[in-house]
Amino acid sequence: MVKTDIIKNIIPILPSDDTHTSNGSELQFYGRVRGIENGQTILAIDYEYYKGMAEKELHELGESTMKNFSISKLDCIHRVGKVPVGEASLRVAIWSKHRQEALDAMTWFISQLKKNVPIWKSTIFKNGAHVPSTCKQC
Amino acid sequence: MIKIYILNFSLVKDALNRKTMELKMNSGETVGCLLEKIRKMNKRKLQDLPIRVAVNQSYVDENYRLHNKDVVALVPPVSGG
Numbered sequence: 001m002v003k004t005d006i007i008k009n010i011i012p013i014l015p016s017d018d019t020h021t022s023n024g025s026e027l028q029f030y031g032r033v034r035g036i037e038n039g040q041t042i043l044a045i046d047y048e049y050y051k052g053m054a055e056k057e058l059h060e061l062g063e064s065t066m067k068n069f070s071i072s073k074l075d076c077i078h079r080v081g082k083v084p085v086g087e088a089s090l091r092v093a094i095w096s097k098h099r100q101e102a103l104d105a106m107t108w109f110i111s112q113l114k115k116n117v118p119i120w121k122s123t124i125f126k127n128g129a130h131v132p133s134t135c136k137q138c
Numbered sequence: 139m140i141k142i143y144i145l146n147f148s149l150v151k152d153a154l155n156r157k158t159m160e161l162k163m164n165s166g167e168t169v170g171c172l173l174e175k176i177r178k179m180n181k182r183k184l185q186d187l188p189i190r191v192a193v194n195q196s197y198v199d200e201n202y203r204l205h206n207k208d209v210v211a212l213v214p215p216v217s218g219g
Contacts, residue, residue, distance in 0.1 A: 031219050047218065048147060048148060049218075050145065050147060050192075050195075050211055050213070052195055053192055053195040053196075053211065054218075056195060078218060078219075089219065090218070090219050110219060113218055113219055114216065114217065114218060114219045115216065116197075116216065117216060117218050118147065118192070118211070118213055118216055119216055119217070119218030119219075120147060120148035120149075120214070120216060120217050120218070121217040121218070122148070132148050132149050132152065133217045
């Protein structure tokens, strides 16, 4: 089962789910906005996205991850718009029988998301400047 | 002639200073032809920028032949997460 969404509000914390009785592993990842970018203090990151295609690509990526890895469920929310320092821009949860499948799937899913889903960061610095991100490790 | 609708994002939007534009092209022209035209609009900022192209919300390669009323997104390197 794949559930994906792109939202403009704060990403809610996902409560641990005790109903997955056949899965021994529940892995949750939160990507948060760092306060320092290239050595400079920042206020927030503004996420621009291609509405329609970003949702489609994110969901297709979830489906591909389900096909490529032995996992039971994937749930992902990406936040767009202005995300202040410390808040989450990304939440991914994966359930699987054993931990290794979920860990591998998580790494692959996030790396593919950063290559293909049409979402772009723009850093908002303390002086008010908006600078499109060119960070290759982000 | 065909008319296409172009959506610019992030670094492409900054380089062209607009979010959307319309362009007339010859029938049968490809995405590769379109990218050549786009890069000439701001050589300094676009010449070396990798740009992927999505037509009607799906990625296509440079050989894709554009059709009348296609919605074409110019996609610089993405940076979600």
